[in-house]
Amino acid sequence: MTFVLGIDGGGTSCRAALATAGGEILGRAKSGAANIRSDLTGARTNIVDAARQAFLEAGEDPDLIPQTPAILGLAGANVGTYKQQLEAILPFSRSSVETDFEIALEGAVGSGDGAIAILGTGTAYMVRKQGKSRSVGAWGFQVGDQGSGARIGRDLLEQTLLAYDGIRESSPLTREMMGIFRDNPQDLVEFTTHAKPGDFGGFAPKVFENAARGDVVATWIVDKSVADVEASLGVLDLEQNDPLCLLGGLAPLYAPRLSERYRALLKTPLDDALGGAVRMAVRKFAGEAEAA
Template sequence: MREFLIGIDGGGTSCRAAVADAEGRILGYGKSGAANIMTAPDTALANIEKAARAAFLNAGLSEDLVNSARAYLGLAGNNVEDTVAYISARLPFAESTIESDGFIALQGALGDGDGAVAILGTGSIFIARCDTSVHYIGGWGYHIGDLGSGARLGQMALVESLLAYDLISPPSPMTTALLGEFNNEPPKMVGFSQRAKPGDFGRYAPYVFDYASQGDQTANRILTLSAGWVDAALDRVSDLTNGGRLCLLGGLATLYPPYLAERHRERLVVPAADALTGAIALAKSTYGSSMERSR
Protein backbone atom coordinates (compact mmCIF):
# COMPACT_ATOMS: atom_id res chain seq x y z
CA MET A 1 0.00 0.00 0.00
CA ARG A 2 1.29 3.45 -0.91
CA GLU A 3 2.17 5.58 2.11
CA PHE A 4 2.15 9.33 2.56
CA LEU A 5 3.60 12.04 4.73
CA ILE A 6 1.80 15.21 5.77
CA GLY A 7 3.41 18.48 6.79
CA ILE A 8 1.30 21.07 8.62
CA ASP A 9 2.13 24.73 9.23
CA GLY A 10 -0.57 26.02 11.55
CA GLY A 11 -0.57 29.66 12.64
CA GLY A 12 -2.88 32.26 14.04
CA THR A 13 -4.07 33.36 10.60
CA SER A 14 -4.08 30.23 8.44
CA CYS A 15 -3.20 26.55 8.28
CA ARG A 16 -1.20 25.19 5.35
CA ALA A 17 -0.67 21.52 4.53
CA ALA A 18 1.53 19.57 2.13
CA VAL A 19 1.26 15.89 1.24
CA ALA A 20 4.35 14.00 0.13
CA ASP A 21 5.27 10.47 -0.83
CA ALA A 22 7.50 8.29 1.34
CA GLU A 23 10.59 9.83 -0.27
CA GLY A 24 9.53 13.33 0.77
CA ARG A 25 8.50 14.51 -2.71
CA ILE A 26 5.66 17.02 -2.28
CA LEU A 27 2.59 16.08 -4.30
CA GLY A 28 -0.02 18.63 -3.31
CA TYR A 29 -0.95 21.54 -1.05
CA GLY A 30 -3.97 22.64 0.95
CA LYS A 31 -4.97 25.65 3.00
CA SER A 32 -7.63 26.52 5.54
CA GLY A 33 -8.25 28.91 8.44
CA ALA A 34 -6.47 29.66 11.70
CA ALA A 35 -4.82 26.86 13.69
CA ASN A 36 -3.51 28.34 16.92
CA ILE A 37 -4.09 25.44 19.31
CA MET A 38 -3.82 27.57 22.45
CA THR A 39 -6.43 30.20 21.59
CA ALA A 40 -8.94 27.99 19.74
CA PRO A 41 -8.06 24.28 19.90
CA ASP A 42 -11.24 22.88 18.37
CA THR A 43 -11.14 25.37 15.50
CA ALA A 44 -7.49 24.44 14.99
CA LEU A 45 -8.35 20.74 14.82
CA ALA A 46 -11.04 21.33 12.22
CA ASN A 47 -8.74 23.48 10.09
CA ILE A 48 -5.81 21.05 10.34
CA GLU A 49 -7.97 18.25 8.95
CA LYS A 50 -9.53 20.53 6.33
CA ALA A 51 -6.10 21.64 5.03
CA ALA A 52 -4.77 18.07 5.00
CA ARG A 53 -7.76 16.79 3.06
CA ALA A 54 -7.42 19.67 0.60
CA ALA A 55 -3.76 18.74 0.05
CA PHE A 56 -4.69 15.17 -0.88
CA LEU A 57 -7.36 16.40 -3.28
CA ASN A 58 -4.87 18.86 -4.80
CA ALA A 59 -2.52 15.91 -5.38
CA GLY A 60 -5.27 14.00 -7.18
CA LEU A 61 -5.63 11.53 -4.32
CA SER A 62 -8.51 10.44 -2.12
CA GLU A 63 -8.93 12.69 0.89
CA ASP A 64 -9.65 9.58 2.99
CA LEU A 65 -5.92 8.78 2.82
CA VAL A 66 -5.54 11.39 5.57
CA ASN A 67 -6.36 8.68 8.10
CA SER A 68 -3.39 6.48 7.12
CA ALA A 69 -0.83 9.30 6.71
CA ARG A 70 1.99 10.15 9.11
CA ALA A 71 2.09 13.84 9.97
CA TYR A 72 4.55 16.36 11.35
CA LEU A 73 2.80 19.46 12.61
CA GLY A 74 4.29 22.84 13.41
CA LEU A 75 1.59 24.64 15.37
CA ALA A 76 1.28 28.02 17.00
CA GLY A 77 0.41 27.78 20.69
CA ASN A 78 2.18 24.46 21.23
CA ASN A 79 3.92 25.62 24.43
CA VAL A 80 0.97 24.62 26.63
CA GLU A 81 1.31 20.95 27.56
CA ASP A 82 -2.38 20.20 28.21
CA THR A 83 -3.38 21.71 24.88
CA VAL A 84 -0.84 19.60 22.97
CA ALA A 85 -2.19 16.44 24.63
CA TYR A 86 -5.76 17.46 23.78
CA ILE A 87 -4.88 18.03 20.13
CA SER A 88 -2.71 14.91 19.77
CA ALA A 89 -5.52 12.64 20.93
CA ARG A 90 -7.93 14.03 18.33
CA LEU A 91 -5.84 14.31 15.17
CA PRO A 92 -7.05 12.23 12.20
CA PHE A 93 -3.63 10.86 11.20
CA ALA A 94 -2.21 7.37 11.76
CA GLU A 95 0.78 8.87 13.56
CA SER A 96 1.66 12.46 14.35
CA THR A 97 4.28 14.67 15.95
CA ILE A 98 3.55 18.19 17.19
CA GLU A 99 6.24 20.84 17.35
CA SER A 100 6.18 24.62 17.15
CA ASP A 101 5.53 26.38 13.87
CA GLY A 102 8.84 28.11 14.53
CA PHE A 103 10.77 24.84 14.52
CA ILE A 104 9.52 23.78 11.08
CA ALA A 105 10.35 27.28 9.83
CA LEU A 106 13.89 26.87 11.18
CA GLN A 107 14.23 23.54 9.38
CA GLY A 108 12.93 24.95 6.13
CA ALA A 109 15.13 28.03 6.27
CA LEU A 110 18.41 26.40 7.32
CA GLY A 111 18.05 22.72 6.54
CA ASP A 112 20.08 20.58 8.94
CA GLY A 113 22.79 23.19 9.57
CA ASP A 114 23.41 25.45 12.54
CA GLY A 115 22.05 28.97 12.71
CA ALA A 116 19.06 30.96 13.88
CA VAL A 117 15.78 32.35 12.68
CA ALA A 118 13.84 35.36 13.91
CA ILE A 119 10.16 35.03 13.12
CA LEU A 120 8.69 38.52 13.06
CA GLY A 121 5.01 38.53 12.22
CA THR A 122 1.89 39.12 14.28
CA GLY A 123 3.90 37.52 17.09
CA SER A 124 7.64 37.06 17.47
CA ILE A 125 10.00 34.26 18.44
CA PHE A 126 13.71 33.60 18.01
CA ILE A 127 15.09 30.08 17.53
CA ALA A 128 18.72 28.99 17.56
CA ARG A 129 20.21 25.59 16.69
CA CYS A 130 23.76 24.47 17.38
CA ASP A 131 24.61 20.82 16.74
CA THR A 132 21.54 18.99 18.09
CA SER A 133 20.53 21.63 20.64
CA VAL A 134 17.59 23.90 19.83
CA HIS A 135 16.87 26.98 21.94
CA TYR A 136 13.74 29.14 21.91
CA ILE A 137 13.92 32.81 22.89
CA GLY A 138 10.69 34.72 23.48
CA GLY A 139 7.45 33.63 21.88
CA TRP A 140 5.52 34.00 25.12
CA GLY A 141 2.43 35.46 23.49
CA TYR A 142 1.07 38.95 23.06
CA HIS A 143 0.01 39.61 26.64
CA ILE A 144 3.45 39.15 28.25
CA GLY A 145 5.86 38.81 25.32
CA ASP A 146 6.18 38.99 21.53
CA LEU A 147 8.29 42.14 21.74
CA GLY A 148 9.03 43.59 18.30
CA SER A 149 6.00 41.84 16.80
CA GLY A 150 3.38 43.33 14.52
CA ALA A 151 0.80 43.17 17.31
CA ARG A 152 3.05 45.11 19.66
CA LEU A 153 3.90 47.70 16.98
CA GLY A 154 0.22 48.24 16.22
CA GLN A 155 -0.71 48.55 19.86
CA MET A 156 2.12 51.02 20.51
CA ALA A 157 0.97 53.13 17.56
CA LEU A 158 -2.55 53.35 19.02
CA VAL A 159 -1.15 54.23 22.44
CA GLU A 160 0.86 57.06 20.89
CA SER A 161 -2.24 58.27 19.06
CA LEU A 162 -4.12 58.71 22.33
CA LEU A 163 -1.12 60.42 23.93
CA ALA A 164 -1.16 62.87 21.03
CA TYR A 165 -4.93 63.36 21.36
CA ASP A 166 -4.45 64.26 25.03
CA LEU A 167 -1.56 66.59 24.08
CA ILE A 168 0.81 64.61 26.30
CA SER A 169 2.97 63.92 23.23
CA PRO A 170 3.15 66.00 20.06
CA PRO A 171 0.89 64.81 17.25
CA SER A 172 2.42 63.44 14.08
CA PRO A 173 1.06 62.49 10.65
CA MET A 174 0.87 58.86 11.81
CA THR A 175 -1.09 59.55 15.00
CA THR A 176 -3.41 61.88 13.08
CA ALA A 177 -4.04 59.19 10.46
CA LEU A 178 -4.70 56.52 13.09
CA LEU A 179 -7.14 58.70 14.97
CA GLY A 180 -8.86 59.28 11.65
CA GLU A 181 -9.36 55.53 11.33
CA PHE A 182 -11.65 55.86 14.35
CA ASN A 183 -13.35 59.07 13.19
CA ASN A 184 -11.25 61.06 15.68
CA GLU A 185 -13.29 59.52 18.49
CA PRO A 186 -11.01 57.95 21.15
CA PRO A 187 -13.85 55.93 22.75
CA LYS A 188 -14.10 53.99 19.48
CA MET A 189 -10.39 53.23 19.66
CA VAL A 190 -10.81 52.11 23.28
CA GLY A 191 -13.73 49.89 22.31
CA PHE A 192 -11.63 48.34 19.55
CA SER A 193 -8.80 47.66 22.02
CA GLN A 194 -11.12 45.78 24.36
CA ARG A 195 -12.19 43.39 21.61
CA ALA A 196 -8.95 43.18 19.64
CA LYS A 197 -6.86 40.05 19.23
CA PRO A 198 -3.15 40.23 18.33
CA GLY A 199 -3.91 40.05 14.61
CA ASP A 200 -6.26 43.02 14.91
CA PHE A 201 -3.50 45.15 16.44
CA GLY A 202 -1.05 43.77 13.88
CA ARG A 203 -3.01 45.33 11.03
CA TYR A 204 -1.72 48.72 12.18
CA ALA A 205 1.97 47.72 12.12
CA PRO A 206 2.39 48.76 8.45
CA TYR A 207 1.45 52.32 9.46
CA VAL A 208 4.55 52.42 11.67
CA PHE A 209 6.93 51.35 8.91
CA ASP A 210 5.24 53.49 6.25
CA TYR A 211 5.31 56.67 8.31
CA ALA A 212 8.80 56.01 9.65
CA SER A 213 10.06 55.90 6.05
CA GLN A 214 8.54 59.39 5.61
CA GLY A 215 10.38 60.75 8.65
CA ASP A 216 7.51 60.59 11.13
CA GLN A 217 9.13 61.11 14.55
CA THR A 218 6.59 59.08 16.51
CA ALA A 219 6.82 56.13 14.12
CA ASN A 220 10.61 56.27 14.25
CA ARG A 221 10.56 56.32 18.04
CA ILE A 222 8.39 53.20 18.11
CA LEU A 223 10.63 51.41 15.62
CA THR A 224 13.81 52.38 17.45
CA LEU A 225 12.44 50.85 20.65
CA SER A 226 11.11 47.72 18.91
CA ALA A 227 14.27 47.17 16.87
CA GLY A 228 16.22 47.45 20.12
CA TRP A 229 14.22 44.56 21.54
CA VAL A 230 14.83 42.53 18.40
CA ASP A 231 18.55 43.34 18.48
CA ALA A 232 18.77 42.18 22.10
CA ALA A 233 17.11 38.84 21.24
CA LEU A 234 19.40 38.44 18.23
CA ASP A 235 22.41 39.02 20.47
CA ARG A 236 21.24 36.08 22.55
CA VAL A 237 20.78 33.73 19.59
CA SER A 238 24.14 34.89 18.22
CA ASP A 239 25.76 33.76 21.46
CA LEU A 240 24.06 30.38 21.14
CA THR A 241 25.19 29.86 17.52
CA ASN A 242 28.65 31.44 17.72
CA GLY A 243 27.54 34.22 15.40
CA GLY A 244 26.28 31.83 12.73
CA ARG A 245 23.74 32.26 9.96
CA LEU A 246 20.58 34.25 10.57
CA CYS A 247 17.28 34.28 8.67
CA LEU A 248 14.45 36.73 9.21
CA LEU A 249 11.04 35.19 8.58
CA GLY A 250 7.44 36.36 8.84
CA GLY A 251 5.46 39.29 7.51
CA LEU A 252 7.86 41.92 8.90
CA ALA A 253 11.04 40.15 7.76
CA THR A 254 11.66 42.44 4.81
CA LEU A 255 10.80 45.61 6.77
CA TYR A 256 13.01 45.29 9.84
CA PRO A 257 16.59 45.06 8.44
CA PRO A 258 17.20 48.82 7.99
CA TYR A 259 16.41 49.33 11.68
CA LEU A 260 18.58 46.51 13.03
CA ALA A 261 22.19 46.77 14.17
CA GLU A 262 24.87 46.22 11.54
CA ARG A 263 26.25 43.25 13.51
CA HIS A 264 23.02 41.41 12.72
CA ARG A 265 22.46 42.66 9.18
CA GLU A 266 25.83 41.28 8.09
CA ARG A 267 24.82 37.76 9.18
CA LEU A 268 21.56 37.66 7.23
CA VAL A 269 21.10 34.90 4.66
CA VAL A 270 18.21 34.07 2.34
CA PRO A 271 16.03 31.20 3.63
CA ALA A 272 16.61 27.97 1.71
CA ALA A 273 12.93 26.95 1.77
CA ASP A 274 9.66 27.55 3.58
CA ALA A 275 8.15 26.04 6.72
CA LEU A 276 6.08 23.44 4.88
CA THR A 277 9.21 22.10 3.20
CA GLY A 278 10.74 21.93 6.68
CA ALA A 279 7.72 20.03 8.03
CA ILE A 280 7.94 17.43 5.27
CA ALA A 281 11.69 17.03 5.82
CA LEU A 282 11.07 16.46 9.52
CA ALA A 283 8.23 14.04 8.78
CA LYS A 284 10.56 12.01 6.55
CA SER A 285 13.33 11.93 9.16
CA THR A 286 10.82 10.98 11.89
CA TYR A 287 8.82 8.33 10.05
CA GLY A 288 10.97 7.29 7.08
CA SER A 289 12.55 4.27 8.77
CA SER A 290 9.25 2.85 10.08
CA MET A 291 7.64 3.34 6.67
CA GLU A 292 10.45 1.40 5.02
CA ARG A 293 10.05 -1.48 7.49
CA SER A 294 6.32 -1.65 6.83
CA ARG A 295 6.71 -2.07 3.07
Protein backbone atom coordinates in the same frame (compact mmCIF):
# COMPACT_ATOMS: atom_id res chain seq x y z
CA MET B 1 6.23 3.51 3.88
CA THR B 2 5.75 5.18 0.49
CA PHE B 3 4.68 8.65 1.54
CA VAL B 4 5.06 11.20 4.31
CA LEU B 5 2.64 13.96 5.34
CA GLY B 6 3.44 17.47 6.47
CA ILE B 7 0.72 19.40 8.27
CA ASP B 8 0.70 23.11 9.16
CA GLY B 9 -2.29 23.95 11.34
CA GLY B 10 -3.42 27.14 13.01
CA GLY B 11 -6.38 29.12 14.24
CA THR B 12 -7.74 29.93 10.78
CA SER B 13 -6.80 26.99 8.54
CA CYS B 14 -4.94 23.73 8.23
CA ARG B 15 -2.67 22.89 5.30
CA ALA B 16 -1.40 19.45 4.36
CA ALA B 17 1.21 18.28 1.87
CA LEU B 18 1.72 14.70 0.70
CA ALA B 19 5.28 13.90 -0.32
CA THR B 20 7.40 10.95 -1.36
CA ALA B 21 9.81 9.46 1.16
CA GLY B 22 12.42 11.52 -0.69
CA GLY B 23 10.57 14.76 -0.01
CA GLU B 24 9.02 15.43 -3.41
CA ILE B 25 5.64 17.06 -2.83
CA LEU B 26 2.84 15.32 -4.78
CA GLY B 27 -0.27 17.09 -3.53
CA ARG B 28 -1.38 19.93 -1.27
CA ALA B 29 -4.72 20.73 0.35
CA LYS B 30 -6.28 23.08 2.85
CA SER B 31 -9.11 22.75 5.35
CA GLY B 32 -10.55 24.63 8.33
CA ALA B 33 -9.04 25.70 11.65
CA ALA B 34 -6.88 23.32 13.68
CA ASN B 35 -6.99 24.99 17.06
CA ILE B 36 -5.99 22.25 19.48
CA ARG B 37 -6.45 24.43 22.55
CA SER B 38 -10.06 25.40 21.92
CA ASP B 39 -11.37 22.41 19.92
CA LEU B 40 -9.24 19.27 19.90
CA THR B 41 -11.67 16.97 18.10
CA GLY B 42 -12.53 19.70 15.57
CA ALA B 43 -8.80 20.12 14.96
CA ARG B 44 -8.46 16.36 14.40
CA THR B 45 -11.33 16.42 11.88
CA ASN B 46 -9.77 19.24 9.86
CA ILE B 47 -6.30 17.69 10.01
CA VAL B 48 -7.56 14.36 8.65
CA ASP B 49 -9.68 16.15 6.07
CA ALA B 50 -6.68 18.14 4.79
CA ALA B 51 -4.60 14.93 4.68
CA ARG B 52 -7.29 13.05 2.71
CA GLN B 53 -7.60 15.92 0.23
CA ALA B 54 -3.82 16.01 -0.23
CA PHE B 55 -3.92 12.29 -1.16
CA LEU B 56 -6.73 12.96 -3.62
CA GLU B 57 -4.90 15.98 -5.10
CA ALA B 58 -1.88 13.72 -5.62
CA GLY B 59 -4.06 11.09 -7.30
CA GLU B 60 -3.32 8.66 -4.48
CA ASP B 61 -5.63 6.58 -2.27
CA PRO B 62 -6.52 8.19 1.10
CA ASP B 63 -6.90 4.67 2.53
CA LEU B 64 -3.10 4.74 2.81
CA ILE B 65 -3.37 7.27 5.67
CA PRO B 66 -2.90 4.58 8.37
CA GLN B 67 0.38 3.60 6.69
CA THR B 68 1.65 7.17 6.35
CA PRO B 69 3.64 9.03 9.04
CA ALA B 70 3.03 12.73 9.63
CA ILE B 71 4.74 15.72 11.14
CA LEU B 72 2.24 18.29 12.37
CA GLY B 73 3.20 21.82 13.29
CA LEU B 74 0.42 23.34 15.38
CA ALA B 75 0.10 26.60 17.27
CA GLY B 76 -0.26 25.94 20.99
CA ALA B 77 1.36 22.50 20.81
CA ASN B 78 3.74 23.50 23.61
CA VAL B 79 0.94 24.26 26.06
CA GLY B 80 -0.33 21.71 28.56
CA THR B 81 -0.91 18.17 27.27
CA TYR B 82 -2.66 19.02 23.98
CA LYS B 83 0.22 17.49 22.00
CA GLN B 84 -0.06 14.12 23.75
CA GLN B 85 -3.86 14.15 23.57
CA LEU B 86 -3.86 14.83 19.84
CA GLU B 87 -1.11 12.32 19.01
CA ALA B 88 -3.21 9.64 20.74
CA ILE B 89 -6.21 10.15 18.45
CA LEU B 90 -4.59 10.77 15.05
CA PRO B 91 -4.94 8.05 12.35
CA PHE B 92 -1.43 8.26 10.85
CA SER B 93 1.12 5.43 11.14
CA ARG B 94 3.18 7.76 13.30
CA SER B 95 2.33 11.27 14.39
CA SER B 96 4.69 13.82 15.82
CA VAL B 97 3.08 17.08 16.89
CA GLU B 98 5.49 20.02 16.94
CA THR B 99 4.92 23.72 17.44
CA ASP B 100 4.26 25.96 14.46
CA PHE B 101 7.62 27.62 15.22
CA GLU B 102 9.48 24.32 15.00
CA ILE B 103 8.28 23.57 11.46
CA ALA B 104 8.80 27.21 10.43
CA LEU B 105 12.41 26.92 11.64
CA GLU B 106 12.94 23.65 9.75
CA GLY B 107 11.42 25.20 6.64
CA ALA B 108 13.56 28.33 6.87
CA VAL B 109 16.98 26.94 7.76
CA GLY B 110 16.67 23.19 7.19
CA SER B 111 17.85 20.62 9.70
CA GLY B 112 21.03 22.34 10.89
CA ASP B 113 21.76 25.18 13.28
CA GLY B 114 20.06 28.50 12.70
CA ALA B 115 17.30 30.78 13.84
CA ILE B 116 14.11 32.48 12.77
CA ALA B 117 12.56 35.72 13.96
CA ILE B 118 8.84 35.86 13.24
CA LEU B 119 8.02 39.55 13.02
CA GLY B 120 4.33 40.06 12.34
CA THR B 121 1.29 40.97 14.42
CA GLY B 122 3.16 39.17 17.20
CA THR B 123 6.83 38.33 17.59
CA ALA B 124 8.53 35.01 18.28
CA TYR B 125 12.03 33.60 17.93
CA MET B 126 13.28 30.07 17.54
CA VAL B 127 16.88 28.95 17.49
CA ARG B 128 18.44 25.52 16.95
CA LYS B 129 21.96 24.75 18.17
CA GLN B 130 23.41 21.26 17.74
CA GLY B 131 19.97 19.79 17.16
CA LYS B 132 18.43 21.36 20.23
CA SER B 133 15.82 24.05 19.61
CA ARG B 134 14.61 26.76 21.93
CA SER B 135 11.90 29.37 21.54
CA VAL B 136 12.03 32.90 22.87
CA GLY B 137 9.12 35.31 23.22
CA ALA B 138 5.69 34.67 21.67
CA TRP B 139 3.99 35.68 24.92
CA GLY B 140 1.26 37.70 23.28
CA PHE B 141 0.48 41.32 22.83
CA GLN B 142 -0.53 42.26 26.35
CA VAL B 143 2.77 41.59 28.16
CA GLY B 144 5.06 40.41 25.38
CA ASP B 145 5.57 40.55 21.61
CA GLN B 146 7.92 43.51 21.86
CA GLY B 147 8.55 44.95 18.40
CA SER B 148 5.41 43.35 16.95
CA GLY B 149 2.94 45.14 14.75
CA ALA B 150 0.43 45.08 17.60
CA ARG B 151 2.87 46.71 20.03
CA ILE B 152 3.96 49.28 17.43
CA GLY B 153 0.33 50.22 16.77
CA ARG B 154 -0.42 50.41 20.47
CA ASP B 155 2.68 52.57 21.00
CA LEU B 156 1.54 54.91 18.24
CA LEU B 157 -1.89 55.38 19.82
CA GLU B 158 -0.31 55.97 23.23
CA GLN B 159 2.10 58.56 21.81
CA THR B 160 -0.81 60.19 19.96
CA LEU B 161 -2.71 60.69 23.24
CA LEU B 162 0.42 61.90 25.06
CA ALA B 163 0.93 64.44 22.24
CA TYR B 164 -2.74 65.48 22.52
CA ASP B 165 -2.20 66.21 26.22
CA GLY B 166 1.04 68.06 25.46
CA ILE B 167 3.11 65.56 27.46
CA ARG B 168 5.13 64.32 24.49
CA GLU B 169 5.83 66.07 21.23
CA SER B 170 3.38 65.82 18.38
CA SER B 171 4.34 65.04 14.79
CA PRO B 172 2.71 64.83 11.38
CA LEU B 173 1.89 61.19 12.19
CA THR B 174 0.27 61.86 15.59
CA ARG B 175 -1.76 64.66 14.00
CA GLU B 176 -2.82 62.33 11.18
CA MET B 177 -3.87 59.76 13.78
CA MET B 178 -5.98 62.31 15.65
CA GLY B 179 -7.65 63.12 12.33
CA ILE B 180 -8.52 59.45 11.83
CA PHE B 181 -10.37 59.62 15.17
CA ARG B 182 -12.15 62.90 14.29
CA ASP B 183 -9.75 64.82 16.57
CA ASN B 184 -11.60 63.25 19.49
CA PRO B 185 -9.40 61.35 21.96
CA GLN B 186 -12.50 59.56 23.28
CA ASP B 187 -13.02 58.01 19.85
CA LEU B 188 -9.43 56.78 19.91
CA VAL B 189 -9.89 55.30 23.40
CA GLU B 190 -13.15 53.66 22.29
CA PHE B 191 -11.24 51.98 19.45
CA THR B 192 -8.64 50.59 21.86
CA THR B 193 -11.22 49.03 24.18
CA HIS B 194 -12.35 46.65 21.44
CA ALA B 195 -9.22 46.42 19.29
CA LYS B 196 -7.60 43.04 18.78
CA PRO B 197 -3.84 42.69 18.24
CA GLY B 198 -4.37 42.70 14.47
CA ASP B 199 -6.33 45.96 14.69
CA PHE B 200 -3.44 47.67 16.50
CA GLY B 201 -1.01 46.02 14.08
CA GLY B 202 -2.80 47.57 11.12
CA PHE B 203 -1.07 50.86 11.96
CA ALA B 204 2.45 49.39 12.00
CA PRO B 205 3.31 49.81 8.28
CA LYS B 206 2.29 53.47 8.59
CA VAL B 207 4.78 53.88 11.45
CA PHE B 208 7.64 52.44 9.36
CA GLU B 209 6.64 54.62 6.37
CA ASN B 210 6.61 57.75 8.50
CA ALA B 211 9.89 56.84 10.18
CA ALA B 212 11.46 56.62 6.72
CA ARG B 213 10.24 60.20 6.14
CA GLY B 214 11.84 61.36 9.37
CA ASP B 215 8.68 61.71 11.47
CA VAL B 216 10.03 62.16 15.00
CA VAL B 217 7.40 60.05 16.83
CA ALA B 218 7.49 57.26 14.22
CA THR B 219 11.28 57.24 14.39
CA TRP B 220 11.20 56.98 18.18
CA ILE B 221 8.82 54.00 18.02
CA VAL B 222 10.76 52.21 15.26
CA ASP B 223 14.11 52.75 17.01
CA LYS B 224 12.67 51.32 20.23
CA SER B 225 11.17 48.37 18.34
CA VAL B 226 14.43 47.59 16.54
CA ALA B 227 16.22 47.69 19.91
CA ASP B 228 13.60 45.29 21.33
CA VAL B 229 14.00 42.87 18.41
CA GLU B 230 17.81 43.01 18.73
CA ALA B 231 17.56 42.39 22.48
CA SER B 232 15.65 39.18 21.71
CA LEU B 233 18.09 38.19 18.96
CA GLY B 234 20.85 38.77 21.52
CA VAL B 235 19.80 35.82 23.66
CA LEU B 236 19.78 33.38 20.72
CA ASP B 237 23.62 33.13 20.94
CA LEU B 238 24.00 33.22 17.17
CA GLU B 239 27.45 32.54 15.81
CA GLN B 240 29.02 33.89 12.67
CA ASN B 241 27.83 31.13 10.34
CA ASP B 242 24.35 30.57 11.79
CA PRO B 243 21.67 31.43 9.25
CA LEU B 244 19.02 33.87 10.52
CA CYS B 245 15.72 34.17 8.65
CA LEU B 246 13.23 36.95 9.27
CA LEU B 247 9.64 35.81 8.69
CA GLY B 248 6.29 37.58 9.00
CA GLY B 249 4.81 40.70 7.49
CA LEU B 250 7.24 43.13 9.12
CA ALA B 251 10.36 41.15 8.09
CA PRO B 252 11.16 43.30 5.02
CA LEU B 253 10.66 46.47 7.11
CA TYR B 254 13.00 45.34 9.89
CA ALA B 255 15.73 43.75 7.73
CA PRO B 256 17.42 46.98 6.56
CA ARG B 257 17.22 48.49 10.07
CA LEU B 258 19.05 45.74 11.93
CA SER B 259 22.64 46.36 12.96
CA GLU B 260 25.40 44.99 10.73
CA ARG B 261 26.05 42.13 13.16
CA TYR B 262 22.61 40.62 12.41
CA ARG B 263 22.29 41.73 8.80
CA ALA B 264 25.42 39.69 8.05
CA LEU B 265 23.58 36.53 9.17
CA LEU B 266 20.38 37.08 7.18
CA LYS B 267 19.43 34.35 4.73
CA THR B 268 16.43 33.81 2.48
CA PRO B 269 14.22 31.03 3.91
CA LEU B 270 14.66 27.68 2.13
CA ASP B 271 10.98 26.87 2.40
CA ASP B 272 7.76 27.80 4.20
CA ALA B 273 6.39 26.14 7.36
CA LEU B 274 4.47 23.46 5.44
CA GLY B 275 7.62 22.65 3.52
CA GLY B 276 9.37 22.51 6.89
CA ALA B 277 6.88 19.90 8.13
CA VAL B 278 7.54 17.78 5.03
CA ARG B 279 11.32 18.17 5.42
CA MET B 280 11.07 17.14 9.07
CA ALA B 281 8.89 14.13 8.16
CA VAL B 282 11.46 12.99 5.60
CA ARG B 283 14.30 13.51 8.08
CA LYS B 284 12.56 11.69 10.95
CA PHE B 285 10.72 8.91 9.15
CA ALA B 286 12.49 8.14 5.85
CA GLY B 287 15.37 6.34 7.61
CA GLU B 288 12.87 4.12 9.36
CA ALA B 289 11.20 3.34 6.03
CA GLU B 290 14.48 2.15 4.56
CA ALA B 291 15.14 0.05 7.66
CA ALA B 292 11.67 -1.51 7.47
